[in-house]
Amino acid sequence: MWLLSVLFFLVFGLADAWSQENSSDLMERGQYIFSLAGGCACHSPPKGTPYAGGREFPIPMGKVYSTNLTADKETGLGGWSEKQIHDAMVRGIRPNGESLIPAMPYEAYSGMAEEDLKALVAYLRTLKPVRKENLWPPAHVRFFRPLVTPIWLKLFGRFYDPPARAPGSGIERGRYLVEYVSLCGDCHTPKNFLGVAQRSLYLAGAKKGPLGAEVANITPDKETGIGEWSRNDIAELLLTGTKPDLDNVQGLMAEVIEGGYKNMKREDALAIADYVKSVRPIKNKIK
């Protein structure tokens, strides 16, 4: 009998320890992806509670507010299942079936590796609950959203088939992070009056970025972009916010760095830098 109990203890004890280790491993990976994603900084108002939403973003037909991502059951994601968070993040579908306005970059996130997305969703569920009601967009936006968004997505939406695992290193990893996780293009590639990203100006900066302010041209163009920057200069900016001329970067860039980029591994910052240096130089003067 005692032998049986010992066996029982060993098998279940070990399985339990294994699954706990596995879930803390998952959280750690999720937290890292969260950092690579700039700490979802758009959901943190500059002086408000982190991740509790409420920040205003202009869109072609008015404005929208970012939402509460914390685990609060009533006002945040606390009551959502993993599948519901997943669907909002990569398909733009809310639990009630409505489409989110693509100001939330779910199209780009749809290319995030399944493994990374799973870890990120698991991590999001651990954000300390903060009770804060979401602000709803103006009535006309609420009225048009369910009508216009599906048509917009049919015409302009770009969704991707995600790989199971992310590329581990090199320029392929840099491209993966830029395109699907850190979303440099979400701010650095300009959008037209319909809110459609202009791929012909990929990473070439915008006179009016997500908050209506200027966003730098980060293509390797020597005059109007960052052609003179070394890969270390770019990595340094991502990790510390300091430019080669020792000036500090401002605005949303400072927020995504403070919110998360600063915690990325140097090798990931360098992979991003190598990819950014490899894109087509585009002459586009912003300032």
Ligand code: HEC
């Ligand atoms: C949430 C919006 C946002 C995201 C995401 C973002 N940036 Fe920026 N970035 C900006 C803004 C705004 C500026 C201009 C800041 C300023 O004027 O000080 C900027 C400035 C920069 C600069 C400085 C350029 C110069 O000439 O001074 C570099 C380099 C840069 N970003 C690279 C990146 C890279 C690489 C990524 C992705 C890993 C990225 N950014 C993601 C908004 C963003």
